[in-house]
Each structure stands twice: as C-alpha cells, then as structure tokens.
Amino acid sequence: MKPNTRTDSGAVLRQVFHPPVREWQYWVIQFTVALIASLHLLNDSNHDLLGAHIPAGIPVALLIIPVGYAAVRYGLAGSAATSIWATLLWLPDLMVRHGHPSADLIDLVMIDVVAFVFGQRIESERFARSRAEQETAERIAAEESYRLLFESNRAPIIVVDASGMVLDANPAARELRESGDDLDLIRAATDGGGVISDLNGRTVRMSNGEDYRIGIVDLPTQNDGAATQLVFENVTxxxxxxxxxxxxxxxxxxxxxxxxxxxxxxxxxxxxxxxxxxxxxxxxxxxxxxxxxxxxxxxxxxxxxxxxxxxxxxxxxxxxxPPALDRLGLVPALSSLLSDVEEDTSLSTSINVSGEPRRIGADIELGAFRIIQESVNNAVKHAEARRIDVKVDFGPERLRVSIHDDGKGFALRDSADGDSPGMGLLGMRERAAILAGQLAIESTLAHGTTVRADMPIAGPLSESVADEGPGIVKAD
Ligand SMILES: Nc1ncnc2c1ncn2[C@@H]1O[C@H](COP(=O)(O)OP(=O)(O)O)[C@@H](O)[C@H]1O
Ligand SMILES: [Mg+2]
CATH class of the missing domain: 1.10.287 (Helix Hairpins)
Structure with a gap:
C-alpha cells in the first residue's frame, strides 16, 4: 500500500496552498490571530495596559486556540495558513523589539509545528474517510446494480454454498421452485460427493418439461464461505x-x-x-x-x-x-469383411478384439460395422496401403473401434472438415453422432490414417434419461 500512502501525502500537502478563503469563519479565525498579535504588541509595549500585567508567553500560547480550531475545521489548509499568518504578524515584533531569537520565537515555531502536524493528521483522516465513503458508495451502487440484474433476469439464478445449500434465488428461480421441487436436484446432484463446478455445462430437465443448461460463476467469498452462482439457461x-x-x-x-x-x-x-x-x-x-x-x-x-x-x-x-452381422454379430461380420479384402486385394489385415466381446444393440453393431466398412473401403480405394489393422474394444459401457492403415495419408482439411467433405467421411461422423458417440480421424501424409470411434453401449444417454422424466443429463 506504499504508493497509495505517497499519493495521499501528496494530496494532503497540496491542501496547504488552498486555504478556505471563501468561508467567513476562516476570516474570523484570522481576525482572532490578528487580535492576539495586537494584544501581544500592546502587552510588550505597555505592561500596565488595563492595569494588568500579562506574562509574555500568554499571547503566543493563546494562538493555539485559532490554529487548533482552524486545523479541526479545515484540516491542514486552515491550520497551515493560520500559523503562517500568525508568524508573519509576529515578525515585526521579533525583529524590531529584540532583534534576536527569543522565547516567543521558540513558541511560534512550536505552534507552527503543531499546526502542521495536527493539520496534516486531520487532513489525512478526512481524506481516508472520504475515500472510504466513496468506496462504500461505489460498492453499494455495484451491489444494487447486481441485485437489479439478479432480480430482473428472466433466467433462473440461484446462489449456493459449498455444500449445495441454496442461499439466494431470484424470482425466476423461486417461481420454478414453487412449481416443483426442482432446485433440490442440484443438491441431490452434489450431495453424493459431487462438486458443484462439475455441473457447469450440464443440462437439466425440470418437471415443467423444459431443459436448462447450467452455467457456474464463482462469487467473491462472503463471511468466509465460498458462494457459487448457478444460472439456468433455457435451452429447450x-x-x-x-x-x-x-x-x-x-x-x-x-x-x-x-x-x-x-x-x-x-x-x-x-x-x-x-x-x-x-x-x-x-x-x-x-x-x-x-x-x-x-x-x-x-x-x-x-x-x-x-x-x-x-x-x-x-x-x-x-x-x-452382411448376413453374418445380424446372425452372428459384429466380430464375425468384420472377420468376413477383412477376409474378403485379403482375397480381393494384396493387402494383409488383422483384427484385434479386447474387453468382453458380446452381442450389443443391433443399432450399435450396425453403426460400428458401417464405420469400419467405410474406413476399410477408403484404405483399399485411396490409401495405397500394405496393411489394415482393426481393433474392437468391448468396454463395460462403451464400444471403441479403430481402423489403421499404413498408406499415404491425406490432408484432412481437403476432405472431412473442408469445403467439400466426402460423403463417406461425413456418413461416418453422422453414424457416430446418431449413436451419441464420437469419431476422430488422424492422418499423416506418408504415414497412414487412423479412424477412431467411441460410442456408448447403452445408447444415447440423453434419450434414456429424457424418457424417464426429469433428471440431470450429460451435455452433448
Ligand atoms: N484411408 C485413406 N487414405 C488416404 N486418403 C483417404 C483415406 N480415406 C479418405 N481419404 C481421402 O478422403 C477423400 C474422402 O473420402 P470419402 O469421404 O470416403 O469419399 P470417397 O471414398 O467417396 O472418395 C477420399 O477421396 C480420399 O482422397
Ligand atoms: Mg469413401
């Protein structure tokens, strides 16, 4: 915070040169100073004034009153100007009468120092207070505009703590909650050891039949507790x-x-x-x-x-x-496809099956077969390859297949993702997408091509959940 302190002192010092000359009270103070100076002069020149002898130090000490008052009222601007004014008024007396430094001079210096230190202190405090007030006002304004946005947003928004407890909800979210117990879904989703940030991007089907995508915003921590804002965007x-x-x-x-x-x-x-x-x-x-x-x-x-x-x-x-596909399943159909390739061409082929080979949904068997069939046909037609290696992995939940050829490869942007993608590559992607799976093609010129597809065996997750009613579904 060092630079700030320096800025503050600079701002405070600038005040010295801006006395509050527009304030009539300021001139009353200066008049009081002049009065005290006159009293001092009179006292020095005529000890018997009004018949009383005033000790020499008293008028100087009296200066503390206007200087102190100026400091309290105007800060450094007032106290510095007042003490300078007093010193100027005292000068003729000091020089003419004594011609050398005296006790009065020491008192005056002390008053100047007090005026400066006291005034500066008050000025700093005023400055700090006005800054704090400004910051508070800005914070309140920001909070108000956030509140306004929060309240008027048509998207349901809730604020939850780290345990998933709902701390706040905007009217749209309250309405949703009244129409069912939907927002408890969030708690249900996070209670089982889940992390709220994992909900980001998830899609939730509410009991009103609408789909909402959850967006997560971490809020600045309040009262030592982390708060998270969940925005529900209607994506029905x-x-x-x-x-x-x-x-x-x-x-x-x-x-x-x-x-x-x-x-x-x-x-x-x-x-x-x-x-x-x-x-x-x-x-x-x-x-x-x-x-x-x-x-x-x-x-x-x-x-x-x-x-x-x-x-x-x-x-x-x-x-x-292929009749083998319906009757015997994916692996025999693939074996027959590859042995036909070996028979018709000079290519050698291999098939590697891992996991737990079994019959799975006819749609998935057919989709996977078509992807492999197209990849193998492409390798035969375009790759000028020597080998084609097919891998099939039957996981507990996913089927993963890959087809690799050691051919000449091709630039992907010229085909699948380019302006004129081939129908075959497009069709493979479409097949994978229909099965809620993914397809990736890697091709390196002169090194060959690998096509990988990965799809859920249980079928598209979103569909099965959508059929069962409300629930949290995986984002596509
Ligand atoms: N395994 C591969 N090796 C080399 N080039 C390939 C391979 N697969 C596809 N290609 C290139 O991508 C293009 C698009 O393939 P595709 O969509 O299957 O259409 P098609 O086979 O009807 O030409 C092919 O024309 C070919 O140039
Ligand atoms: Mg093709």
Missing part, C-alpha cells in the same frame, strides 16, 4: 432442434438400412438363384449325349458366365447387408 428450443435433427438423421439411416436389407434379400433370393439355376441348366444341357463339342464348350462358357454373375450378385448383396 436449441436442444429440441438438435434432437429433431438427430431424430431425422436416425430415421434417414433407418430407412436406408431397411432399403439395403430388402435389396440384399431380393438380390439373393431372385436374380442370384436364377443365375445359379441357369448355370445348373446349362451344365445339364452341355452334358447331354449327342451335343456337338462346339455347342457343349459354348454352353460351358455360358455356365461360367452365369456363375460369375451369381458371384458378383452375392458380393453386392453381402455388401448391402
């Missing part, structure tokens, strides 16, 4: 919008998957069977007795074409909807 519309978008995307994917499943089945049941039947007919025709060799070899060629067509149809049908 925003969440509704994003829920609707996810719902729509989920529907689109569902319709597309349904279409793929139907197409796969129809291709498998009709044209594929027809080609197989055709191949068998051609074979039996070719092996009939009496068929010329030329015709027989032509029939055999036609039979091979029919088998090739059947095979292609089988591949298309399997790509559309």
């Amino acid at each position: 519309a925003e969440l509704g919008e994003s829920r609707r978008a996810t719902q729509y995307a989920r529907l689109v994917v569902k319709v597309e998957e349904e279409l793929r499943r139907r197409l796969a089945r129809e291709l498998h049941d009709e044209p594929l069977q027809l080609f197989l039947h055709l191949a068998r007919r051609l074979e039996s025709l070719g092996s009939k007795a009496g068929v010329p060799d030329e015709v027989s070899s032509g029939l055999d060629q036609a039979r091979l074409h029919a088998l090739d067509a059947a095979n292609r149809l089988r591949v298309v049908s399997r790509d559309l909807r």
Whole structure:
C-alpha cells in the first residue's frame, strides 16, 4: 500500500496552498490571530495596559486556540495558513523589539509545528474517510446494480454454498421452485460427493418439461464461505432442434438400412438363384449325349458366365447387408469383411478384439460395422496401403473401434472438415453422432490414417434419461 500512502501525502500537502478563503469563519479565525498579535504588541509595549500585567508567553500560547480550531475545521489548509499568518504578524515584533531569537520565537515555531502536524493528521483522516465513503458508495451502487440484474433476469439464478445449500434465488428461480421441487436436484446432484463446478455445462430437465443448461460463476467469498452462482439457461428450443435433427438423421439411416436389407434379400433370393439355376441348366444341357463339342464348350462358357454373375450378385448383396452381422454379430461380420479384402486385394489385415466381446444393440453393431466398412473401403480405394489393422474394444459401457492403415495419408482439411467433405467421411461422423458417440480421424501424409470411434453401449444417454422424466443429463 506504499504508493497509495505517497499519493495521499501528496494530496494532503497540496491542501496547504488552498486555504478556505471563501468561508467567513476562516476570516474570523484570522481576525482572532490578528487580535492576539495586537494584544501581544500592546502587552510588550505597555505592561500596565488595563492595569494588568500579562506574562509574555500568554499571547503566543493563546494562538493555539485559532490554529487548533482552524486545523479541526479545515484540516491542514486552515491550520497551515493560520500559523503562517500568525508568524508573519509576529515578525515585526521579533525583529524590531529584540532583534534576536527569543522565547516567543521558540513558541511560534512550536505552534507552527503543531499546526502542521495536527493539520496534516486531520487532513489525512478526512481524506481516508472520504475515500472510504466513496468506496462504500461505489460498492453499494455495484451491489444494487447486481441485485437489479439478479432480480430482473428472466433466467433462473440461484446462489449456493459449498455444500449445495441454496442461499439466494431470484424470482425466476423461486417461481420454478414453487412449481416443483426442482432446485433440490442440484443438491441431490452434489450431495453424493459431487462438486458443484462439475455441473457447469450440464443440462437439466425440470418437471415443467423444459431443459436448462447450467452455467457456474464463482462469487467473491462472503463471511468466509465460498458462494457459487448457478444460472439456468433455457435451452429447450436449441436442444429440441438438435434432437429433431438427430431424430431425422436416425430415421434417414433407418430407412436406408431397411432399403439395403430388402435389396440384399431380393438380390439373393431372385436374380442370384436364377443365375445359379441357369448355370445348373446349362451344365445339364452341355452334358447331354449327342451335343456337338462346339455347342457343349459354348454352353460351358455360358455356365461360367452365369456363375460369375451369381458371384458378383452375392458380393453386392453381402455388401448391402452382411448376413453374418445380424446372425452372428459384429466380430464375425468384420472377420468376413477383412477376409474378403485379403482375397480381393494384396493387402494383409488383422483384427484385434479386447474387453468382453458380446452381442450389443443391433443399432450399435450396425453403426460400428458401417464405420469400419467405410474406413476399410477408403484404405483399399485411396490409401495405397500394405496393411489394415482393426481393433474392437468391448468396454463395460462403451464400444471403441479403430481402423489403421499404413498408406499415404491425406490432408484432412481437403476432405472431412473442408469445403467439400466426402460423403463417406461425413456418413461416418453422422453414424457416430446418431449413436451419441464420437469419431476422430488422424492422418499423416506418408504415414497412414487412423479412424477412431467411441460410442456408448447403452445408447444415447440423453434419450434414456429424457424418457424417464426429469433428471440431470450429460451435455452433448
Ligand atoms: N484411408 C485413406 N487414405 C488416404 N486418403 C483417404 C483415406 N480415406 C479418405 N481419404 C481421402 O478422403 C477423400 C474422402 O473420402 P470419402 O469421404 O470416403 O469419399 P470417397 O471414398 O467417396 O472418395 C477420399 O477421396 C480420399 O482422397
Ligand atoms: Mg469413401
């Protein structure tokens, strides 16, 4: 606080040169000083004035009264000017009568010193008091404007202590509390050892059916207790919008998957069977007795074409909807996908399964399969890779998959996050988002690409909680 003290002393000293010349009381004091000086002069020149002898020190000592009064009333400005004025009035007497320093001179110096010290002290105190008053006024004004904002804010706001006890609530929050016991949710959430700051960004579904996002502001501590302000921002519309978008995307994917499943089945049941039947007919025709060799070899060629067509149809049908996925689950479907890749290309592949492999929700199996299928297809089509390694981790609550290729890599901004992201990469992100999961792509030029996806096995958390009614849900 040193610099402040210096500033204060400077401000105090400046007062010396600003006596309160506009105040009539000030001039009464100066007049009193002049009166005392005259009394002193008279006393010195005529000891028998009024028939009484006044001791020489008395008039000087009397100066304490106007000087002290000036100090109390005007601070240093008054006392300094008054003592200077007294000294000036005394000067002729000191020089003319004695011509050398005397007891009067010492008294005068003492009065000057007292005037300065006393005045300065009073001035400092006045200064400190006015500063404190100003600070108090500013604090009160700030508190009032905070109070006004707090009271008039349409967003519910509560102030809680470290244990989650509600210390204060604005009218919007009180209204909410009256309509249900909602704000106790906050206590319920923090009672079980939770930390209030963890609520920041969380979304709460209140019993009025609205969704609120919690914002946390730490308030300056009051009475030794930490207080936290929780602002509830109504995000019902925003969440509704994003829920609707996810719902729509989920529907689109569902319709597309349904279409793929139907197409796969129809291709498998009709044209594929027809080609197989055709191949068998051609074979039996070719092996009939009496068929010329030329015709027989032509029939055999036609039979091979029919088998090739059947095979292609089988591949298309399997790509559309791998039968192993529905019947056997994610891992067998992936093994079959990778062995097809090895068969059709010169790539080597591996699959590493960890955790507790099990059947999980059909949506999640399908979503994870599509993400891996697209990543593997990309590695085959674009990466010029030698290997593809797939990892699947069945955690207790989350399924984590990763697909790595050692190919040429690519600049992400040119694809997924750029102006024209590829449909495949977009689709993968969409699949992960629909399942309330995350997808990350890492690619380094000349070193390859890794796609990682991570999704909750129990399905989107927000949905399950929303279905059960009010509660705290994880922010998206
Ligand atoms: N594993 C990969 N290795 C190299 N480039 C890739 C890889 N995956 C994607 N890409 C690049 O990103 C682009 C976008 O991929 P994608 O969205 O799947 O579309 P598409 O496969 O239809 O081209 C690809 O055209 C390719 O240039
Ligand atoms: Mg692709």
